[in-house]
Amino acid sequence: MSLTDSKLKSLLNKVSDKITILADRDSMSARISPKGKIVFQYRYRHKGKQKRYDIGTYPALTLAEARKVVPTLRDIAADGYDIKEYYAKDEIDNCKPTLDQCIELFMDKYVSRLRTSTQSVYHYSFGKHVKGKFKTPVEDITKPQWYAFFDEVEKSSTGYVAQTMVKQLKTCLRFCSDRGFINQHTLNDLATKSVGHNSQVKDRTPSISEIQQILRELERSQCLVSTKNTVKFIIYTGARCGEVREMELTDIDLKNSLWILPAEKSKTKIKIVRPLAPQAIKVLKEQIGLFGEFSKYVFPSATYQNAISSQTINKFCRAVRARMNLQSWTVHDFRRSISTILVDEGIEPYITEKLLGHSLGGVFSIYNKSNFLNEQLAAYSKWERLIG
Missing domain, CATH: 1.10.150.130 (Tyrosine recombinase, N-terminal domain)
Known part of the structure; x- marks a missing residue:
């Protein structure tokens, strides 16, 4: 049976007529002296001989802390060292955490x-x-x-x-x-x-023709369909990569063509409602048709148990960029593109802010709670036509 704090507290400083050894898990034990002093020990073998190493004294060292030291001691012994010789002295300060x-x-x-x-x-x-x-x-x-x-x-x-x-x-x-x-x-x-370098200020705004080239290259890519469709959906909606990756089936209302992002999944901690234009719906229907029976995520990983990872998306985009004669880009750049290009095309800035999932500032945000769904849908439809 493993040691517990309550058991150790009951034995601490309790006088006895003998030494008591209480076993714990993973070759650790507690040695209780006749005067009730408790020392954690680790049992190991070196050159065929059974040995014990004093980890530390309770309660200065807690049970949980002593257990955290054990994997390090196990590795040292497994590498053929005598733990006592390895640390030169048998005090806990030498068993510092890794x-x-x-x-x-x-x-x-x-x-x-x-x-x-x-x-x-x-x-x-x-x-x-x-x-x-x-x-x-x-x-x-x-x-x-x-x-x-x-x-x-x-x-x-x-x-x-x-x-x-x-x-x-x-x-x-x-x-x-x-x-x-x-x-x-x-x-x-x-x-x-x-060490290395920090991220540079990003101002890359892929043009319509560049986005069209990227979409064509995505279609030619030999990769898992979820990976390809995640990037396509980001391009069509201008949503954050994390929001798209972690989208669940329960967040989609296909009947009303809506994507409802709960507040707990939103960077701004505010529920975001986005209408879905035709190309975005097409991607979602393909994903749900392929994986809806196996995963709660619209864009699942290869195991279906988790959402597709950001690392998978980044690796895929690096591979796509390597095949193209374009200035470097990231999926976050598409948010800049949809906002900039649509404003240039006559869409009101406050509508593009809604597309991006930003909170409208000032008095506007206090008194106007509309999601502007019709206006958003018109903007998304125009965007899909521009890049289609």
Whole structure:
């Protein structure tokens, strides 16, 4: 049976006539001295001999904290080291958490409260670039090791991704420091701007002819239909990529040709109602016909269990861009295009703001609660004709 805090509290400082060993999971145990002192221990074998390593003393070290140390100890023993020799002394300060353990705490206690799309970004970036890269305690990672790691991220991905990783890991370790999980670490000594580069101000506005070329290239692409249709739907509606990716069947009213985005899925935390023009409806009907029986998502991943990921969309767009003789573009640029081009075509700016899912500012937003559905539909229909 695993240890519990209540059991440990009942034994703490309780005088006995013998030493008691209570087993926990994953080869961890608690040693209770005759005077009631409780020490967490890890059992392992080295060169055929059974050994114990003192992890730390309860309650200075909590049960949960002691358990977080175990995976690191297991890895050390699995690599053939004697844990006591590895740390040179048997005190808990030498069993400092690894970067993986810091990420685990950060994901569990902080990231889990963020928006689903933000959680997905953290899960992907940490899983792809960070997990398993450092086995040494995070407090012992040197500046040269950090720089070598981020340089490798930039080499395998981009400078922007490398700099983003610096920001994400600083946030993670700051959170762990605030909770007392770790002490000093050298990542704080790195200037964020010394790694990679930040994102540039975006002003790309693909023209009608460019969008027509992109749509033709999408049709020629040999990829999963959900991937292709996600990008097409973004072009037709000017909606945010995350809004489209996470669209569920319950958000669609085909009878009335409406897409109703709940407030909890909206970046502005306000319900967004968009009318659907013919090409957008065509995409939705194809998706629902293909995947409606298997997934709650209109644009599902290959497993049908989740929404298609932003990484899949970005990878697909990189492949499409590589085949085209066009200035670089992203799916977010299409929002700029639909707004700019439709205003030039005579559509009122407040209507294009509604298409983009923006809140109307000033007194307008206080007294006018109309969704301007007819006007939006007219604008969307005009947009589809322009790029069709």
